[in-house]
Amino acid sequence: MLDRLIAELSSHKPLDASRQKALLLAAAALVEMRDPITAGHSVRVGNYSAIIARELGLIPDIQSALRLAGLVHDIGKIGVPKAYLQKPGKLTDTEMAEIRKHPGLSYEIVSEVPGLIHIAQIVLHHHERLDGHGYPGGLTGDEIPLGSRILCVADSFDAMVTDRVYRSPLPVSEAIAELERCAGTQFDLAVVEGLRAYLLRAGVRGPWCTT
Numbered sequence: 001m002l003d004r005l006i007a008e009l010s011s012h013k014p015l016d017a018s019r020q021k022a023l024l025l026a027a028a029a030l031v032e033m034r035d036p037i038t039a040g041h042s043v044r045v046g047n048y049s050a051i052i053a054r055e056l057g058l059i060p061d062i063q064s065a066l067r068l069a070g071l072v073h074d075i076g077k078i079g080v081p082k083a084y085l086q087k088p089g090k091l092t093d094t095e096m097a098e099i100r101k102h103p104g105l106s107y108e109i110v111s112e113v114p115g116l117i118h119i120a121q122i123v124l125h126h127h128e129r130l131d132g133h134g135y136p137g138g139l140t141g142d143e144i145p146l147g148s149r150i151l152c153v154a155d156s157f158d159a160m161v162t163d164r165v166y167r168s169p170l171p172v173s174e175a176i177a178e179l180e181r182c183a184g185t186q187f188d189l190a191v192v193e194g195l196r197a198y199l200l201r202a203g204v205r206g207p208w209c210t211t
């Protein structure tokens with residue numbers, strides 16, 4: 001895959017939008033390969049995002065856009081030292097500042113592809129919080145694009161239920177409880193409820209279920 005990618009990037013022929021999108025996805029997959037612990041994360045975030053969009057009644061085109069946004073949301077991590085991304089202990093302020101650059105870098109990369117500026121905007125704001133304490137814009141509430149609010153919940157849910165260097169995975173029920181606890185400050189409640197509704201229907205039950 002790497003050989004083909006380099007050959008494409010080295011060619012002098014202008015690439016059409018679909019070829020550029022294919023290269024973007026290949027690059028996103030390569031970025032994820034740098035860190036085996038997060039392997040598969042972007043695909044899952046894309047899937048969860050599309051599912052939540054469907055639960056919220058959003059049209060299929062938006063579901064597809066969110067699947068793509070999930071696939072490329074962390075592509076900007078290519079510009080962050082690997083040692084910071086995989087550090088098991090507490091990050092220094094400098095290291096954290098470097099990691100916080102990744103949504104902006106993702107935006108710069110994705111927005112280069114013709115027709116994907118709307119995906120780039122969603123990706124740019126996937127670490128914003130409803131209370132304004134997120135990054136990079138410190139946006140609040142509805143200032144944060146709905147797609148970014150969906151991506152944020154999908155990203156956080158997947159991070160909680162999978163293994164990370166600093167902790168073991170949480171059970172799904174505990175992850176949902178944590179999302180609900182942080183709804184209104186960090187996460188959009190309607191988005192959290194969309195994910196919860198899907199998981200309940202899919203047969204994943206937890207202590208929140210009273211029926």
Ligand SMILES: [Fe+2]
Nearest residue numbers: 073074126127
């Ligand atoms: Fe991210």
